[in-house]
Amino acid sequence: MRQALSIIQWAMFILAGSVVAPLAIGQAYGMTPVEIADFVQRSLFVLGVVSVLQALWGHRLPIAEGPAALWWGVFLLFASLAPAMGLQPREVLPALELGLIASGLIFLALSAFGWMDLIRRLFSPTVVGTYFLLLVAQMSGPFVTGILGAKSGAIDGKAAAISLATLIVSLVLARSRYQLLRSYSVLIAIAFGWSLFVLAGLYQKIEAPAEDWVSLPHLLSWGWPHADGGIMLTSLIVTVLLLSNLIASMEAVKRVVHPAEPVSANRSGIIMGISQLLSAAFSTIGFVPVSYTAGFILTTRMKDKWPFVMGSLLLVAVSFIPAVTLWFASIPVSVGYASVFLSFANMIGMGIQEIAKSGLDERQGYIVGVALMAGVGCMFLPASFLAQLPPYISPLVSNGLLMGVLICMALERLVHSRPASSRESE
Numbered sequence: 001m002r003q004a005l006s007i008i009q010w011a012m013f014i015l016a017g018s019v020v021a022p023l024a025i026g027q028a029y030g031m032t033p034v035e036i037a038d039f040v041q042r043s044l045f046v047l048g049v050v051s052v053l054q055a056l057w058g059h060r061l062p063i064a065e066g067p068a069a070l071w072w073g074v075f076l077l078f079a080s081l082a083p084a085m086g087l088q089p090r091e092v093l094p095a096l097e098l099g100l101i102a103s104g105l106i107f108l109a110l111s112a113f114g115w116m117d118l119i120r121r122l123f124s125p126t127v128v129g130t131y132f133l134l135l136v137a138q139m140s141g142p143f144v145t146g147i148l149g150a151k152s153g154a155i156d157g158k159a160a161a162i163s164l165a166t167l168i169v170s171l172v173l174a175r176s177r178y179q180l181l182r183s184y185s186v187l188i189a190i191a192f193g194w195s196l197f198v199l200a201g202l203y204q205k206i207e208a209p210a211e212d213w214v215s216l217p218h219l220l221s222w223g224w225p226h227a228d229g230g231i232m233l234t235s236l237i238v239t240v241l242l243l244s245n246l247i248a249s250m251e252a253v254k255r256v257v258h259p260a261e262p263v264s265a266n267r268s269g270i271i272m273g274i275s276q277l278l279s280a281a282f283s284t285i286g287f288v289p290v291s292y293t294a295g296f297i298l299t300t301r302m303k304d305k306w307p308f309v310m311g312s313l314l315l316v317a318v319s320f321i322p323a324v325t326l327w328f329a330s331i332p333v334s335v336g337y338a339s340v341f342l343s344f345a346n347m348i349g350m351g352i353q354e355i356a357k358s359g360l361d362e363r364q365g366y367i368v369g370v371a372l373m374a375g376v377g378c379m380f381l382p383a384s385f386l387a388q389l390p391p392y393i394s395p396l397v398s399n400g401l402l403m404g405v406l407i408c409m410a411l412e413r414l415v416h417s418r419p420a421s422s423r424e425s426e
Contacts (some may be wrong), residue, residue, distance in 0.1 A: 006302055010311030012062045012319075013296055013340065018047055019331060020069035021285055028079040036094045041325045042217040042282040043067070048316035050275040055309050058271035060264050061253045062297070062308035064291040065275070068245065069287035072100075074238055078231060083402055090222075097280045098225035099235030106239045109209035111269030116243075119265070123247050125422040128255075130368055130408045131248045132351030134375045134401045136292060141346055141379075146337035159202055163334035166193030167341055174299050174342050185299060186339050194336035203332065213408030215322050221283040238286075244405055245288045252294040252350070257303045260261075295346035333391050352376055367411040375404020 022043045026036035047065040055062060078303045082089040109115055118261060122130075147163045149156050169192050173185035181188070197203040247265060254263050272288070279286045297303055318324050355368055379400035396402065 003307060005184050006304070006307035007314060008258055009010075009062075009184055009300065009302070010062075010308045011314045012147050012190050013186055014047065014051065014066070014311065014315060015044070015331065018043060018066050018232060019333075019336070021072050023140075023333075025072070025075045025079075025285060028076050029093065030321070036216065037322065037326055038221060039111065040283065041215070041319050041322065042221070042284045042313050042342045042420045045217045045319035046282050046284055046310045047287050047321065048314075050278065050314070051312035053274065054268060054269045054289060055305055055312070056266065059250050059265075059268040059289070060238070060261065060305070061257060061259060061263060062141050062293070062303070062305045063249055063253045064293045064296070064308075065287045066290040068238075068242060068288040071100075071238060074235075075285060092228075092231070093222035093283070094224060094226050095228035095231045096285065097220070097222055097283060098227055099231050099238075100276050100286050101225060102232060102281035103139055103239040103242070103266050103286065104273040104280065106236070106426030107269050107276060111266045112245075112275065114266055115263035116269040119243055119247065123244075123251055124412060126353045126367060126412060127365060127405060127408050128248060128251050129351040129354030129357075129374075131291070131401070131405050132252070132347045132354065133368075133372060134349050134404045136344055136351070137372075137376050138379055138401045139190075139292075142342055143344065147334050147341070149334050155318040156202075158200055159332075161336060162193060162196045162200060162202070163338045164337040165196065165333075166190075167333050168312075169193075170339055178387065182299075182301060185342075186296065189339040190331065190335060193338060194331060197332045197335065200374045204330065214320050216251070216395040217282050217319060219281055225280065240290055242272075242286075244402060245291070248405070249289040249293070252291040252347075253289075253297065255350070255354075256294045256297050270423050292340070292344050292347065295342070295344055296340065296349065298346045298350075363415060367408060367415055370411060371408035373406045374407050375400040 019040065022039040023036060026039050031039065051063075051065045054060075054065070078092045078096065079089045110119075112177050147167060148160045149163065168191050170185055170189035173181045174187055176182050176185075194203070244267060250263055250265065250268060268289075275287050302308075355364065358364055378397060378402070381398060386398050389397060
């Protein structure tokens, strides 16, 4: 029974973090409800397959795959830039497919030459700790906004109250004296919040015409890939930046799970390349292992890999059944945010612990302080400023997480500790 609950909880955790992206992108590109439902189906299929491949042959850790925030931003960016490019938003999608293909080939090449492990050495405890703190800072706004349902500018009091109640339930369960309640706190919170939405009459299922009981994901639903210079250059930059996401996620979960076997960045890079190619073939957003999985494992104490593998396979099976896919895709977004809130919050403590491993001296304070200040500052750059930047630069400048991490990496190699005599003279 516990094994079954663990499998379902992993599936729901992956699902809660993955459904929002296809819904938002589908709306940005003017997709119909049927097209959005197909988009969700293809997304669940690809992320389920890739999660299994990574867990069994890649990094071999229980790390959930999720829509890469960088790709998410690129998709939304070019949806808004399409008129300026003389195109309809739909006409941009085939070019994004080719961008995903280019990204996948780069990952395969880096891994084949054995360079992934070299890149991984750049991620010292200071860099990883800074990454955790910036990740929480970047996601805190969307989480609070999502829980309160304030994206539209107006708050639905009843929906916000249910979401806050869900958050409180998840926080209380995570600190329960009973192991069973702690282990399945995320699953119980989702079920609790979802049920309240149904009882309050706020639950809205995605409506789509009846189809066959079983349906396979379609290939190249956006058309045959074609090239666009700006999108190709942007894709290359995104690929380089995704390397830090991939490696930081592996380091985060490795510190929580303590695997018996070494974690191979090169094997993981190969699967990451396959992931990008599958995303292009099935016309969906690019995926990446998500580092907040470490917080989820800390919250639930579920370190075993096999429930994660079975939960991923469950999502693959679900993707073949349109009716079930629509049902899962209808999880209230605010409930999803509330149920995994603590998984992100736990990463604050992890970040502080990582930074402390290198000592909390003057040099550490300087490096971390500058990186956090610059990274968080980039998160508040106005959209009007970013719109004036070239499309291949704005994804980098607007991503405070990666800007802060890159600055931290640079400062670690440029800043040296001052001699003791110099410090004593002050």
